Amino acid sequence: MRTVVAPPATEGELSERANALAGRSLAWVADQRGIEVPANLKRDKGWIGQLLESVLGATAGSRAQPDFPQLGIEMKTLPVSPLGAPRQSTYVCTAPLNSSVGTVWKESWVCRKLARVLWVPIVGNTDTPVGERIVGGPLFWSPDAEEAAALQTDWEELTDLIERGEVWQIDAKRGQYLQLRPKGANSEALVWTLDEEGEWVRDMPRGFYLRARFTAQMLKKHFLLG
DNA sequence: GAGTGATCATTA
DNA sequence: TAATGATCACTC
Helix, strand or coil: CCCCCCCCCCHHHHHHHHHHHCCCEHHHHHHHCCCCCCCCCCCCCCHHHHHHHHHHCCCCCCCCCCCECCCCEEEEEEEECCCCCECCCEEEEECCCCCCCCCCHHHCHHHHHCCCEEEEEEECCCCCCHHHCEECCCEEECCCHHHHHHHHHHHHHHHHHHHCCCHHHCCCCCCCCEEEEECCCCCCCCEEEECCCCCEEEECCEEEEECHHHHHHHHHHHHHHC
C-alpha cells in the first residue's frame, strides 16, 4: 500500500511542496507515489488532479470541502498549452438545484470555493503523452475586486433562474466568466428540482464552471505582475 | 479551433 | 444519489 502524505500545516509548507514539483514531469511525480501513468485520460479524466492531491497531502475523497480544510485552500490543476493558454474550462462545484439555501453570493459554494485557490498549471497539449506533461509553477490566488464582482454578477443571474424554476432553459452560453453546464454520469442522469410552478420535476444535474477566458486573464495578470 | 454538451472513475 | 477529480467529443 502507498503511504499517505500528511496534510501541510501552513500555506508556506504547501507552497514549498508545490514548488518542489515545478518543472517535473507527471511521470516523475507519479513515480514518487508509486502510481502508474495511464496511457491516456479517456477513462481517467480526474487522474492528474488526484495525483497532485495525493502528493501534496490533500484530504482524499469526494467530500464537499476544500482540499486543505485547515488552510481553507482549494487545489485545482489547470491544463495549459506550451504557450500558457488554458485548454479547458474549469469545474468549480455542483449547482444546488434542490436546496433552498445559499441564495446570497457571499455564502454560495462558488464564492467560498474560489476564496482561496492553489492553481497548478499542467503544461501539455492533447497529443502530449500524459507522463510527459510538465507541472508548472504554483499560483496561490484569490479573486481581486474586479474578478469577484464579475463572478458575482454571473452567479446571481444563474442562481435567479434556478430559483425561479427555469433551470431547463439555462445553457452554457450564459455568463461572462461563470457558466452552468451538465455535470452528471451522462445525459440520462437525473436530479430533483422545482419547476416554475413549484412542482418537483427531474432534470439534469449541473455544475458551475469557469470559462477558459477567465483563467487565461488570471494567469496573464499573474505573469505581468510577477 | 472554440465552445457546448456528454462522459468516465471514485468515494461517501 | 450526489459530491469530488476533470477531459472527451461532437457541433458549429
